Amino acid sequence: MKYSNTITSFLFIFLILFKLPVEASDYRNEFVHANNLYSKKQYAKSANAYETLIQKGVRNGYLFYNLGNAYIRMGETGSAILNYVRAKSLIPRDENLAANLKFAIQQTLDKIEPPPLGTLNILFFWVNDFSLNELIFFSLCLNFIFWVNLALWLYFPSLKIARNALLFVLLLSFISVGIKIKNESDLKLGVILAENIEVKSGHSLDTITLFQLHEGALVTIIGKRNGWLEVRLNEKQKGWIPENSLGI
Amino acid sequence: MILKKYTASLAILLSFLLTPALSTIGFGNNISVTATVDKTSLSIEDVLRLSIVIQGTQNTPPPELPSLPSFRVAAAGTSSSTQYINTQRSVSITHNYRLTPMKTGTVRIGPARVRINGDTYSTQPITIEIQKSSNNSRTAGKTAFVEAELSSKKGYIGEQLVYTFRLFHRIDAKNLNLQLPFDSKWFHKENLGEPKAYLKIINGIKYHVQELSMAIFPLMEGLITIPSSIIELDLLYKTQNRNRQDPFSQFFNDPFFGQRTQVQHKVLRSKSLEVNVLPLPKGAPKGFKNLIGEFKISSKLGKRNLEVGDTTTLTVTVSGRGDVKGVTIEEPDLKNHFKIYPDKPEVKQIVDKKQIRGEKVFKFALVPLVEGSKTLPQFILPYFDTNKGQYYIAKTQSITLDIKPSSTKEKLNLVKSNQQSLKKDKPEVQTLGKDILPIYTELDEFKNNDTYSLTFIGVTFSSPIILFFILLFLIKWKNRMKYDVAFYRRRNAFKNANQRLKDMKDHSKSKEFARQLSEILRGYIGDKLNLKGKAITAEEVEACLKESNYQPSQAEDTRKFLEKCETFQYARMNLGSTEELLDESVTLIKVLEKQ
Incomplete structure (x- = not known):
């Protein structure tokens, strides 16, 4: 009796301490519905359904992967790469994800090397x-x-x-x-979502255009100021772009 | 003396360490920010130098410039200064910018802002007058000017036009920075080789000319404006000492010692040009793949008389004026007659009189499978000739082959060879298309991957550590109870005394009661202090308790209680007094236990 009380108290404290995250399994029906829409080639609707699940707080690598696929089918390479990158942080060893991400990057116009690995x-x-x-x-x-x-x-x-x-x-x-x-x-990665964006030398539209980037280009975010993000492509090329042109 | 020496050294060291630190400290009350320009009136060919001076501190973020749509802005570095005047130290930092005017008129440079320690400082606005170039005529003997021209004012979509930019300069120029205005949306461009440099006399003045040509291919129809090309450069004016009377000046004006040069930064613009891009006429022949220019196509066969199993090479060459890189030729349809192995095409491209010309060579290895006479189909190449404004179809000549049966011996070899070649020349599996891999539909995969909360990590991490230390304490306690007698007695003193007092109640009427009570109390004190309690007297108990930091009153109460017990051992006791004595002993033990 004495021990059972202790265990009950411990469990009570445990439940108070740990805020339970949103449980993905609660949304299984919605996941199945989104998958069905994708199978019926209603890609925009399926992307919407996946996005709704994400907005509800579901964090699942396969959900981001499926959303990336839906965007690829819709021709939105930038959004697809963004969601593949998000999926990669959750399911980094998934081979299908690596293949689709490679495919999506091949669709982009800019040849961009991945950021170099540190020591x-x-x-x-x-x-x-x-x-x-x-x-x-x-x-x-x-x-x-x-x-x-x-x-x-x-x-x-x-x-x-x-x-x-x-x-x-x-x-x-x-x-x-x-x-x-x-x-x-x-190493915060961002993906260019606009079709074509001019990378400026400062955080203002009247500064010099250093280079152009196109939808789907992967950049490293290194700073933020007044609604502008400082991004870096490599050791030599960096500049500022409006915050809303980049998906993080 | 030694102390003084060390104090001096320490002071020097501290001054070295603190000087850079102090230089970054702002002197809030004396901060001022001012903006200056090197001139307020300039021509569109000149460059304006804007300096923003922050006086009173050096540790500031760069200034936020106002919107300057009339200029192209480039940072030109920063400089800082520290001055000591009559022990007063003043610091400042200057941010320099190079503003290249983009249009003429009166322009107001709004206030630049600097945020320092939460306060915002603004500069005063500056009004600038930008005038047209002082003299637009290029023949008026200008030091430097530019021009741009287009090979034709109209052209078809995909037709090669030549854009030529020329820089004329009378004196030395360096740090040339040319920006060509082509928008990849309207034109595809190709370089036409390295820039050319030559001399040209205009109105009797000798000019150095730098010429850059570029092939441009319009991608969209309509009237397209090619904006001005802009070149920034530094012109080097050589100056001489005017005091020609001074023999030293004349001596140092000798070219051997070099001459003083004055640098002027200039921005030169060419005129914008217009080109009317015409659509391709209707009636394109079948198989036309937007090939623009003038082309020829020819074919050549390596060996015409051959036997079944032999190999010959069919070479198809496309050459002419235009972009040959994009030319494609389909594999000839020779199914059931030949095995065909296409080779990778070779491309050569040259620039001839500012026209891109090229040659693309396609090679196919043919292996006849059946005997008899066979005519190879013609290769057809439709193209649009921009000079004549018509579509044309270039064709190759027909080629006829005479294929003989192979000899018996060779036939055997052929079979053998075929088997070998099947192994050797087996074509690699070709990728016909690329697509993404399908979505995941298994619900088992659909679990939340949310990051663990910090509380969860903290509790899960610390739980085994806390449990370990509890376990460690328990083990140590158990060992001490086992091996440390004093500790064991002390820990069990109260428990034992209590138990014995409970057992005593049945004998409360006995004369032995007081003696036993005294013994229990002395036993308790003996256990607490690790003494042979039964053998010590009341006075000794008092002394021991005092030594062990018990309160003197408690020690005295204990002694009195023990003396009372001794008295009752020889006196008659009634029921009330035994119960009173028992309660008193319980209270006393509890008080002592709390100590």
């Missing part, structure tokens, strides 16, 4: 193959195993289950999470 990203090469959630989950599991291992060691001091190796892997996993968070905050 940390080269050393921690696996970071880009996992989503942030996966890395956090892996770190939490490792953290649990490490402390359980330590606890076992207290009871059975002769039992040394690779404690140092576990600690090393645990630290690596924490650093990986840190790099991933840094990448997601620093």
Whole structure:
């Protein structure tokens, strides 16, 4: 009785602490409906249905992937790439997604190289193959195993289950999470949604046009001011574009 | 002495460290922002230099310029200065801009703004007069001028026109920056080689000419205006010392020592040009693929007499004036008669008298499969000749082949060879089309991938750590209870005393009651202080409690209680006094336990 009360109290605190996210399974019927619209080649309607689900707070990589497909069929390459990029952060190892993203990028007019990887990203090469959630989950599991291992060691001091190796892997996993968070905050990618946009030297229309970009071009966002975004293509080419011409 | 030396060194070090830091500190009360221009009246060929000086601080964001649609704005660097006048330090930073006028008239440069420490400072507006070029006639002996011309004022869609830009300059010019105005929406353009440089005499004045030609292909019909080409350049005026009486000046005016040069930045514009782009006439022949120009097509066969299984090469050459890169030729229809292996076409393009000419060569390897005489079909190339304004069809000559049967030996070889070639020359699987992969419909995939909340991460992360330390504490406590006797006695003192007091109630009438009560209390104190409690006297108990930081009153109460118990051991006790004594002992133990 005493223990059951403790467990009930613990569960109550747990429920208060964790705000439950929107559960995707609640919207399964709407997902099926959107898929059916896509199958009937009503791409605009299916895109609308997918967008509605996203607005309701559903965050699912396959949902963004399907939305990207709908936009490709509608000929809106920029929106398609934007949603594929969003899907990539959630399902980074999906082969179909990689193929469709490549296809969509081939439809664009500008030849743009992906942003170069930093030294940390080269050393921690696996970071880009996992989503942030996966890395956090892996770190939490490792953290649990490490402390359980330590606890076992207290009871059975002769039992040394690779404690140092576990600690090393645990630290690596924490650093990986840190790099991933840094990448997601620093390397903010944006996609040009306008058909043709002039990249200016400053955040004003009367500044010099440095170069032009076309729909679907991927850029790295490095700054923001007065409704303008500073974007970078590579080490040499960067400039300002109006905020509303870019999808983030 | 040593201390003084170190103090001096520290002061020097601090001054070095603080000087750059201080330079970035704003002096809020003395901040001022002013805008200046190098001239208020200029011609459209000149460049205006705008300087925004921020006095009183150097650590500011760049100024926000007003809207300047009449100018093209380019940053021209910043400069900062620090001055000390009578121990007063003043700092400033200057942001320079180069404004290239785009139209004539009176133009107002609005206030530029700078935000410093939450305050906004604005500059005063400046009015500028932009006049037309001082002399529009190019023959009036100008130092430098430009011109642009088009090979024709009208042309068909896709016809090659030549746009020529020329820069004439009498004196040296450097830092040339040319901007050609072609819009990719209206024209496709191709370079016609490197710029040419030559000399030309105009009205007796020698000019250096830089000429750049470009082929342009109109993409849309209608009257199209090609806007002005703009070139920015620095003209280098060589100046001489006017004091010709001074022998030193004459000496240093010698070219050996170089001459002083004065640089003038100029912006020159060519006139805008108009071109009437005509649509292609109706009646295009079948197979016409927007090929514009004048072309010839010819075919050649490597070997005409051959046997079944032999290989020969069919070469088709398209050459002429126009864009040959876009020419395509379909594979000849020779099914069941030949195996055909097309080669990658080769393109050569040259510029001849400002006209793009080229040659594209298609090669097909033919392997006859059946014997007999066979005539290869003609290749047809429809095109539109812009000079004559008509469609034409270029054709190749028919070629007839005589294919003999292969000999027996060779026949065997042929079979063998075919098998080998099937392996060797098996064509790679060709990609016929590209498309996206289908959508995901499995509902198992449709789960929320929302990022874990910080609370979840925090609790999940810290839970095993907290549990571990609780476990560690429990283990240590258990071990201490096991091995530390004093600790064990102290922890169980109250529990044992309480239990014994409960057990005593049945004997409350006994004379032994007071003795047992005294023993329980001394036992409790002995356990708490790790002493042999039963053997110590009331005075010793008081002393021990005082030593162990119990309050003197508690120690005294305990002694008095023990003395009372000793008294009752030899005196008669009634029921009320035993109960009173028992309550008193319970209270005393509780008070001592709280300590």
